[in-house]
Amino acid sequence: MSKHFNMGNVWGKIATVKLEESKIEKTPYLSITLECPNELFGSVRTYGRLWGKDKIDMFLDYHKKHLGAAYKFRGFFSQYSKNGNRYSNYTFFNWQPIEGREFRACFILKGQITAIEGDKIFLHIEREGQENYDDIEEDFELHILNQQDIAGITAGDMVQCKGMIRRKETEDYFGGSPEGKILPFIMDLKKITDETKEEVF
Numbered sequence: 001m002s003k004h005f006n007m008g009n010v011w012g013k014i015a016t017v018k019l020e021e022s023k024i025e026k027t028p029y030l031s032i033t034l035e036c037p038n039e040l041f042g043s044v045r046t047y048g049r050l051w052g053k054d055k056i057d058m059f060l061d062y063h064k065k066h067l068g069a070a071y072k073f074r075g076f077f078s079q080y081s082k083n084g085n086r087y088s089n090y091t092f093f094n095w096q097p098i099e100g101r102e103f104r105a106c107f108i109l110k111g112q113i114t115a116i117e118g119d120k121i122f123l124h125i126e127r128e129g130q131e132n133y134d135d136i137e138e139d140f141e142l143h144i145l146n147q148q149d150i151a152g153i154t155a156g157d158m159v160q161c162k163g164m165i166r167r168k169e170t171e172d173y174f175g176g177s178p179e180g181k182i183l184p185f186i187m188d189l190k191k192i193t194d195e196t197k198e199e200v201f
Helices: 054-066
Strands: 003-023 028-038 042-051 070-082 085-098 104-117 120-127 136-144 159-169 182-192
Touching: 003 042, 003 054, 003 085, 003 120, 028 054, 028 070, 028 104, 042 070, 042 120, 042 159, 054 085, 070 136, 085 159, 104 136, 120 159
Parallel strands: 042 085, 136 182
Antiparallel strands: 003 028, 003 070, 003 104, 028 042, 070 085, 104 120, 104 159, 120 136, 159 182
């Protein structure tokens, strides 16, 4: 298997947190809603799940004592389809409190482009499962800001994408709010070749 990659990083404040369990294995997890207001890219609300009893207990204990704290969560970026729409969320495997105020919901993905349609890139990732889990195959729908960003890149190419969930437009010089749909936009795109595969990240 080629070395595909998936990482999701979110900096934000807790909007809601709820202890739940998976339907089949009945494994506990925290369902977390994060507010990620960003002066330049607009306010984003995103969702994630934190797994692992020890991590859950540690987080809940800290959060109860530090309401209003800001956090950085790290894990995997995910997408799913519902009612004809594509949604993005996260699976978190660790967290830490932060002092910063530049909040954002980001992703770093490495995989193979299966198609390009207008401003949309379809990316396929195959990565090894954690511990005793099966290997994972994932498909993503990502957006580009400008057509020149994909010059020289076609379906079948291996690429690395770095981006964030945001609106396409940014706050203007006069303080006008960003407009447009909140989508996963690629902000840095690199084609991976045999010569460059060790240089990325």
